Amino acid sequence: MLFCPAPVLAFQSHTGPEGLYVHQMAHLFFAFAMGLLIYWLRKRKLVVARGWRYIQYAALFFIIWNVDAFAGHWLEELSGLIEVQRIGLMRIDVSTPPGYGWIAPLYYLTKLDHLLCVPALFFLYAGLRQLLNAPEPSVGKEPA
Secondary structure, X not given: OOOOOOOOOOXXXXXXXXXXXXXXXXXXXXXXXXXXXXXXXXHOOHHHOHHHHHHHHHHHHHHHHXXXXXXXXXXXXXXXXXXXXXXXXXXXXXXXXXXXXXXXXXXXXHOOOHHHHHHHHHHHHHHHHHHHHOOOOOOOOOOO
């Protein structure tokens, strides 16, 4: 396994349409949930604390990542506008119909979704760490 690794793809491909549809709905639901989280963090004014502000940034990156992954899945499997062929270990060929050549670079950019997911995870980690290390609020305690 160490010397003959299997290819690792940026995002998951699906064979049956049912799996892809459920996966696409999950991307939309996750993006909606992150938008709702941002709404409540701002409404309750929690983003004044650094930890919650970092979590808000994580949610924003997760929204952008989900939109990117949704678009990439759609282009690759549902649009019918591109055909992807692996032509080597580190090379693919992206074919588009005449007049749609601009879609190939767009598709390639959607494959770089880790550039959005990694910062999201970093901000989530930083926010949770900040909240863990934050001093406990003294609610209902008499001052010493």
